[in-house]
Amino acid sequence: MLGSRLRRTLVLAAVGAIAAVACAPGASNNNPSTSAKGGSVTVIGTWSGSELDSFNAVVKPFTDQTGTTVNFEGARDQDAILSTRVAAGNPPDLAAAPGPTLLNRFAAQGKVIDLGKVLDTGQLAKDYSKSWIDLGTANGKLVEVFSWAALKGLIWYDPKVWTAKGYQVPKTWAEMITLQNKMKADGTTPWCMAVESGGDSGWAGSDFHKEIALSAAGPSVYDKWWAGKQKWTSPEIKATWTDFGQVLGPGTSNVYGGANYVNNTYFGEVGNHMFTTPPGCYMLNQASFITDFFVKANPALKPGPTGDFNFFPLPDINTKYAGAHVVSADAWSMFKDTPQSRALIKYLVTPEAQAIWVKRGGKLSPNNRVALSDYPDDQTRSIVKLLLETKIGRYDAGDLMPSDMKHAYWTGILDFIRDPTKIDTILANLDKVQASAYTS
Numbered sequence: 001m002l003g004s005r006l007r008r009t010l011v012l013a014a015v016g017a018i019a020a021v022a023c024a025p026g027a028s029n030n031n032p033s034t035s036a037k038g039g040s041v042t043v044i045g046t047w048s049g050s051e052l053d054s055f056n057a058v059v060k061p062f063t064d065q066t067g068t069t070v071n072f073e074g075a076r077d078q079d080a081i082l083s084t085r086v087a088a089g090n091p092p093d094l095a096a097a098p099g100p101t102l103l104n105r106f107a108a109q110g111k112v113i114d115l116g117k118v119l120d121t122g123q124l125a126k127d128y129s130k131s132w133i134d135l136g137t138a139n140g141k142l143v144e145v146f147s148w149a150a151l152k153g154l155i156w157y158d159p160k161v162w163t164a165k166g167y168q169v170p171k172t173w174a175e176m177i178t179l180q181n182k183m184k185a186d187g188t189t190p191w192c193m194a195v196e197s198g199g200d201s202g203w204a205g206s207d208f209h210k211e212i213a214l215s216a217a218g219p220s221v222y223d224k225w226w227a228g229k230q231k232w233t234s235p236e237i238k239a240t241w242t243d244f245g246q247v248l249g250p251g252t253s254n255v256y257g258g259a260n261y262v263n264n265t266y267f268g269e270v271g272n273h274m275f276t277t278p279p280g281c282y283m284l285n286q287a288s289f290i291t292d293f294f295v296k297a298n299p300a301l302k303p304g305p306t307g308d309f310n311f312f313p314l315p316d317i318n319t320k321y322a323g324a325h326v327v328s329a330d331a332w333s334m335f336k337d338t339p340q341s342r343a344l345i346k347y348l349v350t351p352e353a354q355a356i357w358v359k360r361g362g363k364l365s366p367n368n369r370v371a372l373s374d375y376p377d378d379q380t381r382s383i384v385k386l387l388l389e390t391k392i393g394r395y396d397a398g399d400l401m402p403s404d405m406k407h408a409y410w411t412g413i414l415d416f417i418r419d420p421t422k423i424d425t426i427l428a429n430l431d432k433v434q435a436s437a438y439t440s
Contacts, residue, residue, distance in 0.1 A: 040069040041340040044082060045096035045330075048074045049268055050296035051289070051362070058356045062347045068340045077199030078102060079403040086111055091335035094345060099399025100135065100144055103333040107143035113334040116142040118342050124349065127367050136331070145349050148363035149329040151387050152287040152396065153211040153314040156271065156294075159305050161279055173215075173317045177246055180254060183282050189256045191247060192274050192284035194265035195413065202410030203398060204267040205417060207326070208247070208285045210397045213240040214324045216317040219392050226397035228405065228438035232430035241427065243317060245420040252417055256281040259418045268293040275301065275308065285314065287328070288383050292362030303379040310379065313386060323391030328399060329366060405430075405437035 047055050052074060059070045075081040078097055085091050086106060097103050106112050121142070124133065128146075136144035155176075162168075165186070170176040180190035195205040214222045217236045224230035225237055232238075252259040256273050257280075271294045273280030284290075294301055294309055301308040316322045332348060334341050347353050351369035358365050361376045364384060375381050398406050412426045 038067045039338075039340045040071055041094065041338070041344050042071045042073065042092040043094045043096065043344075044073045044075055044078065044085075044092040046074065046076050046078060046098055047072075047096075048076075050292045053296075054292065054357045054360045054362070057360060058348075058353055059344070061356075062344060062353070066340075066343055068343065070344065076197050079407070080199060082106070083403075086335070093336045093338060093341035094332060094334050096147070097331050097333075098328060099396055100331045101400050102403070103144050103331055104138060106333065106335075107138050107141070111335060112143050113337050114141045114143065115145060115334060115345065118334065118337070119145070119346060119349065127349065127351065127369055129366075129368065132366050144331045144333050145345070146329045146331055146366045147348050147354055148357055149327060149366050150287040150289045150362075150364065151383055152207055152326040152328065153215075153324075154286065154288060154290075154311040154383070155314055156274070156284050156286065156290065156309055156311050157282060158274055158279065158308055159310045160308065161282065165282075167282070169312045170315050173243075173315045176315050180247070180249075180283070184249075184254060188279065189254065189281045190283055191255045192270050192272075192281035193255045193262045193417075194267050194270040195262055195417070196264050196266050200407075200410065201263070202413040204270070204286065205262075205413040206398050206410055207287065207396070209240065209244045209413060211285070211314050211326050212243045212317060213237065213397065214326055214392070214394055215314065215321055216240050216243055218318065218321045219324070219394060222394055222397060226400045228401075228434050232427040232434065233424075238423070238427060241416065241423055244416070245423070248417060248420055250420075252420070255417075262417050263414050269297070271309070272297060288364065288380070289362040291379075292360070295361065303377050307379075311383075321392055323389065325387070325390045325393055326396055327387070327390075327393055328396040402437045405433055408433040408437070 045055065052072070055072070062068065063070060073092065078095070079102055082091070082095055082102065091111065095103065103112065119142070132146055133142065136142055136146065167179060167183070170179050183190040193205065195202055197203055213225065217240055221230055221236045230237060248254055252262065255262055257265070270284050270286060270290065274282065274284060275298050291303060291309065303309055313325070316324070332345060334345055349367065351365070351367045354365040354367050355370045355374045357363045358370055358374050359376055361380065364387070372381060372384070375384065398409055401409065408430055412430050415422060415426050
């Protein structure tokens with residue numbers, strides 16, 4: 001099963017790719033075919049706003065070279081959109097998903113193209129570590145390839161404000177809780193948080209929770225949990241929700257705007273109130289990609305320890321599992337075999353294509369020929385270093401769960417943010433969903 005390999009190999013894949021970024025990019029045998037002149041190719045992905053701007057920047061050289069139009073459809077709720085389109089016999093040419101589980105389901109149904117017959121696999125083996133290729137292989141067929149990655153579990157803050165306030169970066173979970181209490185006592189809400197994302201609302205809050213789950217409960221429990229073999233009401237998982245509740249505070253009072261604001265504000269706007277004068281909040285948790293949203297909303301912002309935004313990793317909760325981090329990546333599958341779709345998928349796996357988004361900020365590349373110098377600043381290179389130092393790495397648990405379970409999880413996060421005292425009811429409901437979600 002593809003999912004079981006994810007547990008074992010994802011961070012090895014990311015580390016193996018990024019460890020080789022010093023290699024100079026060269027010409028790629030997976031460049032777009034000159035036979036794909038003109039026409040169009042349809043793509044479904046999750047990107048919007050600044051992320052879509054970056055994807056458009058990636059495909060512009062492809063369009064300029066081939067004359068092929070890329071028709072992009074953005075949909076956060078890909079489970080519903082793709083399932084409906086595939087069932088109706090009207091899938092896109094290509095789809096990019098934030099995790100492999102959805103595309104793996106279509107692969108099991110025989111609905112996607114064997115990319116081993118499309119891509120130059122010899123070149124792919126040079127550009128990607130074997131682990132990345134294994135991640136995209138099911139039943140002996142290459143059904144997915146990966147373009148851009150993100151490291152989760154990063155706490156962002158404004159170093160200038162912190163210096164003025166005398167705040168120090170916490171080294172432990174207990175120190176972080178002490179710091180948030182001091183921030184609150186000083187008269188400012190500690191945390192910025194925003195989790196609205198259309199039909200996928202709640203995922204941004206689940207990112208914080210699942211990072212806690214990996215750090216507190218450890219990889220064995222984490223793996224059983226996303227695989228449906230660890231109950232949500234188990235003491236180990238319930239404790240991770242209690243830890244998340246420490247961050248939210250009584251009545252979600254530790255978070256700017258309160259529950260209604262958090263649940264109804266677009267996740268990409270999470271940093272807006274951290275950069276006001278005076279700030280409305282001092283810390284926010286989000287993956288490495290969020291910097292793109294910071295700069296898009298506030299072009300004058302500069303990264304780094306003496307700039308306007310910097311980060312520290314979520315402090316370890318259980319020192320037994322020190323150095324644990326959650327990662328994710330964009331997975332691609334091809335549903336229609338056309339000259340245009342072949343040309344685009346060949347282009348997307350090249351270092352030239354992936355470096356375009358890397359240079360713009362917010363993404364890491366799994367292609368080992370994207371040079372370290374292509375990353376836009378020292379801060380991003382420090383994120384790469386943190387990834388290399390990861391001791392316990394796991395893929396995003398929500399993206400590995402069946403669709404019904406994943407969406408129930410996200411809804412549970414919304415309900416918990418709204419009222420943390422309902423924890424027992426929320427977790428009992430998730431147990432009920434778990435009992436059926438893994439059998440279909």
